[in-house]
Amino acid sequence: MSLLKVSNLEVAFDSPDAVVRAVNGVSFDLEEGSTLGIVGESGSGKSQSVLAMLGLLATNGRAKGSAIYQGENLLSMPAKKLNRIRGNRLSMIFQDPMTSLNPYLTIERQMTEVLELHKNMTRRAAKKRSIEMLEAVRIPEAAHRIDQYPHELSGGMRQRVMIAMALLCEPQVLFADEPTTALDVTVQAQILQLLRNLQHDFGTAIVLITHDLGVVAGLCEQVMVMYGGRVMEQCNADNLFARPSHPYTIGLLRALPRLDQSDAPLVGIPGNPPNMAHPPSGCPFQERCIDASQRCAESVPPLESFGGDTTWLRACNRPVEQMKSLHEVAHV
């Protein structure tokens, strides 16, 4: 049985002009100790899907569908009950470590609070445990650092504090929203290594939200590619990189400058991302897709299993054999 089963998740925001449908029909199963990557560009709905599951949507946001964790739906759970789970069994690392740590409180207060609340530990025991966790994420002089304030730490160190904080209760699922985007590459390498080791040691399942396909390649088994609030393609990482089947995935991979290949010209995807307050009709990608036909503007292509493989899903009207994206390049 899967650890977390998300079915048909929808997120909508009420705004004065329109209802913004940020996420439409996201489903996935997360197994114990596995890693799911959610890839997409800004506004694709990747962060909102995860925030919805943890009840962290903005006040004008509404979530529909279900996210079943231990037989109960997180989306309809009262806050009181959710508070016992989030930060404890399910925890999250945010993108920007400076704005997600409280600048008024020392690292010690922010960390011990978690243990006092969820584990009923004494402050002293909680501090001891917190120091151990800071050491686990390789913060030098942890016993001294714990009494400092967030502004006294570097960006990479703050991100490590966030990770340590998220791991204090040894969660079953760790949601990481662009955990390395704000960091330099050498620090990113340290953090990714750390996540890999922690997953190995604690058996934590990770949902990694990122726009960086390189990070996905190194860490994830399953990948979900999102665009305009919908899932475009969902499959295991090997297939995604070796045999992408959706025009958007193909476009994304071609647009990526790479170190491991010679300098083939980059191919941008023409056009601009959709305005989610007024999304295009039908498939959200159709306006930028060279494979789009009349049908794509009329109806949203369903997310269907592909090639007889039930774990490989794609949402595209055009059969893979007939896709132009594989051979042709749109002029940008």
Added chain:
Amino acid sequence: MSEQTILSVRDVQVHFNVKAKSKLPWARSRTLKAVDGVSFDLKAGETLGVVGESGCGKSTLSRAILNLIPATHGEIVWMGKDLSGATTKQWHSVRRDIQMIFQDPLASLDPRMTVGQIIAEPLREHRPGMSKDEMNQRVRAMMAKVGLREQMINRYAHEFSGGQCQRIGIARALIVEPKLIVCDEPVSALDVSIQAQIVNLLKSLQQEMKLALIFIAHDLAVVKHISDRVMVMYLGHVMELADKHSLYARPRHPYTRALLSAVPVPNPAIERTKVVQILSSDIPSPINPPTGCVFHTRCPIAEARCSVEVPPLRTLEHGVAAACLLA
């Protein structure tokens, strides 16, 4: 490509005074060495990529080239003329030839001006005699060139997406037909699919208009794509300066090697088994940089002498220079 050197940067230093931590009257103010002795030449039509992590001085260097932050020491020679001590008027004419594109596409555009006014502003400044009609014509032609529809000319910056804003920034830089554009992280705020559009646009405009580019970025893959030569910086110093092919195929400096190995590659077969050269600890403070080679505190191959001797940037073979005693 012509072999004429258009820009020479000689031993440029940019130092900032930082207020003393303590308020005691005898507390000494300290110096932050953002750029500490950088030299390079740039030829007409060439692209020099500048890479490094946050705090390495790459943005400060770009601003020093344009005198937006005055260099504390060193020479900036533009078209054979030394600009140190140049008057504001002399700088004015230089800035027609050297333009800049900024990182945050929206923040670098005036929210109260229309796109047409934004793109025309350099013309009003540098070609004061030009008639309104001609100006308008040029703006429209430039908009077409960078891929903006002419009908957008009266819109404001907030109505555009990030990629389009960056196109406006490029149009504004190109309208006075400069010889060099300094691009400070021009694509790092953009999504991949848009980033590729902008990189391609810059490349094709460069060829068409015979532009030289200084392309500052932290993304080594983007820099590889666009540059002819690449300069790697760390804590205000140049670590390696080499033509692109040598630098990426055979990096000579241990810092360059660490940087390259840290870049995730979008290929699971390679990425999962790759051994990343993990650098220990964090980047030291530029207020109190390490002695000797600034990289020695994190260098995997440092020897005792690295903490004493400052390694000069020496040429190892044609077109390849590194500042490492052990290279």
